[in-house]
Amino acid sequence: xxxxxxxSYDVADFMTSxxxxxxxxxxxxxxVDFMSGxxxxxxxxxxxxxxxxxxLLWTTPQWMTExxxxxxxPELDLAWEHCRKSVTPYLGGKxxxxxxxxxxxxRRRYLEEITAAEIRTTCSIPVHGAEAExxxxxxxxxxxxxxDTHAFQKEFGAKVYLAATAAFRRLQNQxxxxxxxxxxxxxxxxxxxLWLGRGLRNESIAARLGVRPVTVEFHLSxxxxxxxxxxxxxxxxxxxxxxxxxx
Amino acid sequence: xxxxxxIDGRIWDFLxxxxxxxxxxxxxxxxxxxxxxxxxxxxxxxxxxxxxxxVVLGTTPPxxxxxxxxxxxPESDPATRHCxxxxxxxxxGQAFDEVNPSINPKLKAYLxxxxxxxxxxxxxxPMHDRTNRDWGRFIFDTDLSADDFRKYFGxxxxxxxxxxxMSIERLHNxxxxxxxxxxxxxxxxxxxxLWLARGLRNDRIAERMGLRPVTVGLHISxxxxxxxxxxRAQALVKAIQFGMLQP
Numbered sequence: 415x416x417x418x419x420x421x422s423y424d425v426a427d428f429m430t431s432x433x434x435x436x437x438x439x440x441x442x443x444x445x446v447d448f449m450s451g452x453x454x455x456x457x458x459x460x461x462x463x464x465x466x467x468x469x470l471l472w473t474t475p476q477w478m479t480e481x482x483x484x485x486x487x488p489e490l491d492l493a494w495e496h497c498r499k500s501v502t503p504y505l506g507g508k509x510x511x512x513x514x515x516x517x518x519x520x521r522r523r524y525l526e527e528i529t530a531a532e533i534r535t536t537c538s539i540p541v542h543g544a545e546a547e548x549x550x551x552x553x554x555x556x557x558x559x560x561x562d563t564h565a566f567q568k569e570f571g572a573k574v575y576l577a578a579t580a581a582f583r584r585l586q587n588q589x590x591x592x593x594x595x596x597x598x599x600x601x602x603x604x605x606x607x608l609w610l611g612r613g614l615r616n617e618s619i620a621a622r623l624g625v626r627p628v629t630v631e632f633h634l635s636x637x638x639x640x641x642x643x644x645x646x647x648x649x650x651x652x653x654x655x656x657x658x659x660x661x
Numbered sequence: 662x663x664x665x666x667x668i669d670g671r672i673w674d675f676l677x678x679x680x681x682x683x684x685x686x687x688x689x690x691x692x693x694x695x696x697x698x699x700x701x702x703x704x705x706x707x708x709x710x711x712x713x714x715x716v717v718l719g720t721t722p723p724x725x726x727x728x729x730x731x732x733x734x735p736e737s738d739p740a741t742r743h744c745x746x747x748x749x750x751x752x753x754g755q756a757f758d759e760v761n762p763s764i765n766p767k768l769k770a771y772l773x774x775x776x777x778x779x780x781x782x783x784x785x786x787p788m789h790d791r792t793n794r795d796w797g798r799f800i801f802d803t804d805l806s807a808d809d810f811r812k813y814f815g816x817x818x819x820x821x822x823x824x825x826x827m828s829i830e831r832l833h834n835x836x837x838x839x840x841x842x843x844x845x846x847x848x849x850x851x852x853x854x855l856w857l858a859r860g861l862r863n864d865r866i867a868e869r870m871g872l873r874p875v876t877v878g879l880h881i882s883x884x885x886x887x888x889x890x891x892x893r894a895q896a897l898v899k900a901i902q903f904g905m906l907q908p
Contacts, residue, residue, distance in 0.1 A: 419752045426749035501680040502673045544834040545904050572672050576823045587791040
């Protein structure tokens, strides 16, 4: 585990790797890989940026994020409530909440839906800093049942918490930096828009770029935000009109 | 080395307790309790915040830090060199001398005297800020042999790592908050610094704020005084470090 005096272990190596990334994409990619290696079916971060809605970065499909925002507005979410005030992880999901007698119906339906997407347990890790308003949540979702979850927490709980906190902080820094000096589209974002303009769908774009479809979605989502567009079509049109992209 | 029974799960209680603690001494009390429960013979914390005096805490007698800071130069100590550039933990102490054949004689003697007070094998957890500058270090000391310590770290390292860095983070946040309370800039003073950060000179700041240039100069010099800064540039840096400005 250690050669001589320098201690190399997986979380520390992960922390080193994300400290050297060039941007959000790279950090997010490494984070998703590391967490998947620990058994996550999905990961996500919710970051409060002094704006009406938090920034959500998720590996789950868009419909799930929308369902969450529609039916369970963040402030009413139990995990949110806990994480706002506490620093300890919060376990949720059907495997944990399913047995609760007075679970609201909207919550029950939401949990059923996400179970279908391989999320039976969610571990929500609060991340707070020196400033009270700037806080967020790192979510580590698994397909585990209750028994497995307990064993997992015991064995890996500290490891996930440590890695999640490091990843969140790094992403927060990079996101804030990008917001403070808005830059034009990155090469990846531009390329995704380009292929979109040429009629390809996410899977084909992913194949062309040698990345995963979730990464393509990520690039397009960022491009939308930068171009203040509601849809990818609008993003594409805006990008073309402003001369960022010429397919 | 004595270990408390049932140490699983205590990490979460510890995180809650240091989060609830509202003074550095309270945080340190909890940290000592927790680490002793994990068999530490001694612990130490070093936190710099941009204040003139860094926070230096330890269960060791005063000579341990005093001698280190005055006799051992950072360049001759591989531990310090490692912590400056890496976020991975580092093993140190007399137990590891055999891995370090070219060890500086002063350092060797120092480690020898540490061994006399039960510090034979230690691990150092570095902390870096968003610009990758090292600002903190947590040290967990034991009287174990090198092999026993490596084995022990293999089993409990992650929990110790998490607890250690959360502890120094909490101390860091408290120090920052204390700094903010002491300085307590007025809105005008803060606004002047903000314009300064955006590259304006006094006369332009005055125009923006509807004041006379001499008043702007007064606000800035008041800010300097409150922040204990010799120049406006230093005042800017301190204000940013304390989170008073978002340039």
